[in-house]
Amino acid sequence: MNILRQIGIVSLINxxxxxxxxxxxxxxxxxxxxVIGVLxxxxxxxxxxxxxxxxxxxxxxxxxxxxGSQSEGNSSIARDKARLIMDxxxxxxxxxxxxxxxPGINSGVPVYRLNGRQAYNTLRGFGPKGVMLRPEFHMVSGxxxxxxxxxxxxxxxxxxxxxxxxxxxxxxxxxxxxxIVGSYTTGDLLDGQLIGDTETVMKAIRRPAYNSVLVxxxxxxxxxxxxxxxxxxxxxxxxxxLQTEWYKKISEGxxxxxxxxxxxxxxxxxxxxxxxxxxxxxxxxxxxxxxxxTLRAIGYxxxxxAISVLLEAAVLxxxxxxxxxxxxxxxxxxxxxxxxxxxxxxxVSPALIGMALLxxxxxxxxxxxxxxxxxxxxxxxxxxxxx
Amino acid sequence: xRYLPLIWAAVMRKPTRAILTLLSVTVxxxxxxxxxGLNATFDMVAEKxxxxxxxxxxxxxGNGVPVAVARQVAAIPGVKAVTAxxxxxGYVQDPKNQVFVLMVDxxxxxxxxxxxxxxxxxxxVLKDRTGIVMSRIQAQRWNKKIGDTFTMVSKQIKxxxxxxxxxxxxxxxxxxxxxxxxxxxxGNYDYIDKAKPLADQGKVNEVDILADDPASSxxxxxxxxxxxxxxxxxxxxxxxxxxxxxxxxxxLDIKKITRGVALAxxxxxxxxxxxxxxxxxxxxxxxxxxxxxxxxxxxxxxxxVVLESALPCILGAALGVGIAAVLxxxxxxxxxxxxxxxxxxxxxxxxxxxxxxxxxxxxxxxxLPILRLxxxxxxxxxxxxx
Numbered sequence: 001m002n003i004l005r006q007i008g009i010v011s012l013i014n015x016x017x018x019x020x021x022x023x024x025x026x027x028x029x030x031x032x033x034x035v036i037g038v039l040x041x042x043x044x045x046x047x048x049x050x051x052x053x054x055x056x057x058x059x060x061x062x063x064x065x066x067x068g069s070q071s072e073g074n075s076s077i078a079r080d081k082a083r084l085i086m087d088x089x090x091x092x093x094x095x096x097x098x099x100x101x102x103p104g105i106n107s108g109v110p111v112y113r114l115n116g117r118q119a120y121n122t123l124r125g126f127g128p129k130g131v132m133l134r135p136e137f138h139m140v141s142g143x144x145x146x147x148x149x150x151x152x153x154x155x156x157x158x159x160x161x162x163x164x165x166x167x168x169x170x171x172x173x174x175x176x177x178x179x180i181v182g183s184y185t186t187g188d189l190l191d192g193q194l195i196g197d198t199e200t201v202m203k204a205i206r207r208p209a210y211n212s213v214l215v216x217x218x219x220x221x222x223x224x225x226x227x228x229x230x231x232x233x234x235x236x237x238x239x240x241x242l243q244t245e246w247y248k249k250i251s252e253g254x255x256x257x258x259x260x261x262x263x264x265x266x267x268x269x270x271x272x273x274x275x276x277x278x279x280x281x282x283x284x285x286x287x288x289x290x291x292x293x294t295l296r297a298i299g300y301x302x303x304x305x306a307i308s309v310l311l312e313a314a315v316l317x318x319x320x321x322x323x324x325x326x327x328x329x330x331x332x333x334x335x336x337x338x339x340x341x342x343x344x345x346x347x348v349s350p351a352l353i354g355m356a357l358l359x360x361x362x363x364x365x366x367x368x369x370x371x372x373x374x375x376x377x378x379x380x381x382x383x384x385x386x387x
Numbered sequence: 388x389r390y391l392p393l394i395w396a397a398v399m400r401k402p403t404r405a406i407l408t409l410l411s412v413t414v415x416x417x418x419x420x421x422x423x424g425l426n427a428t429f430d431m432v433a434e435k436x437x438x439x440x441x442x443x444x445x446x447x448x449g450n451g452v453p454v455a456v457a458r459q460v461a462a463i464p465g466v467k468a469v470t471a472x473x474x475x476x477g478y479v480q481d482p483k484n485q486v487f488v489l490m491v492d493x494x495x496x497x498x499x500x501x502x503x504x505x506x507x508x509x510x511x512v513l514k515d516r517t518g519i520v521m522s523r524i525q526a527q528r529w530n531k532k533i534g535d536t537f538t539m540v541s542k543q544i545k546x547x548x549x550x551x552x553x554x555x556x557x558x559x560x561x562x563x564x565x566x567x568x569x570x571x572x573x574g575n576y577d578y579i580d581k582a583k584p585l586a587d588q589g590k591v592n593e594v595d596i597l598a599d600d601p602a603s604s605x606x607x608x609x610x611x612x613x614x615x616x617x618x619x620x621x622x623x624x625x626x627x628x629x630x631x632x633x634x635x636x637x638x639l640d641i642k643k644i645t646r647g648v649a650l651a652x653x654x655x656x657x658x659x660x661x662x663x664x665x666x667x668x669x670x671x672x673x674x675x676x677x678x679x680x681x682x683x684x685x686x687x688x689x690x691x692v693v694l695e696s697a698l699p700c701i702l703g704a705a706l707g708v709g710i711a712a713v714l715x716x717x718x719x720x721x722x723x724x725x726x727x728x729x730x731x732x733x734x735x736x737x738x739x740x741x742x743x744x745x746x747x748x749x750x751x752x753x754x755l756p757i758l759r760l761x762x763x764x765x766x767x768x769x770x771x772x773x
Contacts, residue, residue, distance in 0.1 A: 023665070027659050045639075115635075115640075206619055268418045272415050272418070275411035
C-alpha cells in the first residue's frame, strides 16, 4: 500500500475519534489560543507603529539633519546652513523655479492624555513649501493657518489620544495661547500632530535654528548627488537620508524593545503550551494504543502512525492559533492607539497571523514528536494485550 | 495529612502526566511572577516617590536654560533646596550602546540625599571633575569597577575642543534604586559645562527642588510654572509623586497589560490542570467508590481531590515565582541599553496573589470531578458501569 494513502487513512480514523478525546484536545486549542492571542495583541502595537512610521516616509523625499541626530528634535540646522542645503543639486523645482524644500521645526508640546496624565505631542512647523512637499496632506475641516499668525492646525487622530485637540481649542505656547483653526489628514504619523507656521513657531519658542530640512528629490537617482554635495561641503555637518531610511532608523529603538518584550512573553507562554501539548498527545497515543496496534497488525507501517499523531497535534494547535489570532484581531486591529507622541492604528497584519501559524506548527511538531515516536515504536503484541 | 500517601500515589500513577502538568504550571507562574512583579515595582516606586521633591525643565526643549533659572527657582516661597543638572547623552563604543550621564552640581546631596550615594561619595565626584558614581546595573553593563576609566561618545553635546569623546573615572559604585530601573550614572556639572564652547556654558537641562513641606509641593510646582510661563524660558514642572504615580509608560497602561497576560497564562493552565484532575478521577472512579464504601465521607474524598489538584498548582506556583525572581535580575542584560525598564520585584503581595491564584486554579479544576464524585452511584461505579 502506498505510504501517502496509509497516512490519509490513519489520519482520517484518528480525526474521526478526536470527539472522544474532546476535552483533552481542547487543552492544546486553548493553550495555543492564549499564546497567540497574547503575542499578537502585543505585537499589534509594534506592527501598527512601524507601519505608521514607514508610511510617513516617502522615498521621493530626503531629510537633512545635523550629524548624529537620533531625532528631528535633537537636530539643529542654522538658517544660513539651511540656505546652503536648499541650493544643493538634485532637489526638484517648484513651478516658480525655486527648490522644492522646506526647513522645518519640530518641538514637543506638553499636553494631557485623555486619562489626565502629562504627555508630549509633536508641534511641527510648515514653511511656504510644507504642503507642496506633501501631496498626502489634505484639510478636513476649518481652514489652514495663515503665515505669520499665531494659530495652529491639528491632525484628525490627535483628539483620540490627547485633550484639547479639536478645532476651536487653544494650545498653550509661550506668551499666550494659540487657537486651533482647522484639522487635516495625511494618513500617517502627522495625523496625531499639530502644525503651525515655521517662522512664527520658532519665534514663539525662541529657537534660532531649524531642526531639519525636507526636500523633494528631482528623481530617485538624484539622491547620491544631493547627499554627496552636502557631505563634501566643509561648511556643513549634516546627515542626509531618504525619508524612508530616516523613519526606519528612528523606529529601531522602540521596535526592538517592544519586540523583545512581546517575544519574551510569547516564548514563555509557548513553553507552557508545549508541555500541555506533550501531555495531551501522550494521552492521545495511550488512548489510541489498541487502534494503533490493530492497524500495525494488519500491515500499516509505523511511519503513517507517527505522522497521524503529528497531524493531530498540528490541526489542534493551528486551530488554537487561529482562534487566538482572531481574538487579537477583533480586539485590536484598526484601533487607534498611541505610544509617546506617536498616534497610529494598531494592526494585526496577515504577516503576523502567518507568523502565528508557524509558531503553532512549531509547537505541534515539538510537542507531538516524542508521543508520535512512542506510538510508532510500541510493540504491537504488547499494545494489543493492554487493557 | 494521613491522606498524603493516597494523594501521592494518585499523582504518581502517571508520572509523565504529573511532571508535564507541573512544568506547565511552573511556566505559567513564572510569567505570572514577572507580570505581577512588575506591577509591584510600579506600586513600590509610587510609594517611595517623595512628595516634597519637584522636577522642572524647559517646556520647549532646546539646549537648556541659563543657570540663573535655578537661582530664581530657589527664591520662590516654599522651596528649601535646589540643584541643577546637565544631561550628557551618548554611547559606549557603538551607537547601539546608549548611555546617559546626569551631571550634577554641588547641591545635589540636599535634593537627592536618598539615592543611596553617601555624602563622602558625592564629595568625591564634586571634587574630581571627571569622577562618576555608577549604580550596579550600569557598572555591570559596562563591566566597570572602582578605579576604572569609563569612556563614552556624545554627538549631541558640542565640546569647545571639537572632540566627541568623554573620559570619566569610576569613583564609586552604589546599589540601585527601584525608581531607576535602568540604573544611573552621576557626573560633575563643571566637567560638561567647562568643556562646552563659551556660548553654551552656564546652561542647565533640569532643576530639581526640595519643598519645605510635602503638603504644599504641588502648590510650589504651580508657582514655578506660573513664574516662568511668559518668560523667555517657560518651564514644565511636576512633583515626583505625580510623575511616579500610576503606571503610565508612554501612554500604555502597564498594569492592564500585565494583568491581561497573567490572566491568559492562568486560563491556559486552568484548562490543563482541570483536564488532568478530571481524567485522574475518571480513571479511578471505581477506587473512589471503594473508598466511599469502606467509610470515607464525601468531605474526605473532596479534600483528597482538592489536594491532588492543588499539589502541582502550589508547587508550580512556588517554583514559577522563584524562577521569575531569578529571571528578573537578568532582564537588564537582555534589554537594549538605552531603555529604563522597571524590574519585577517579588514583593509579599506578589506571593499572596500567586498563592491565591494557585488555590483558585486548583479549586476550579477540582470542582467538576468533585461534583461527579458526590453524585456517584456507588454500586454502579464499583461494577464499572459508569
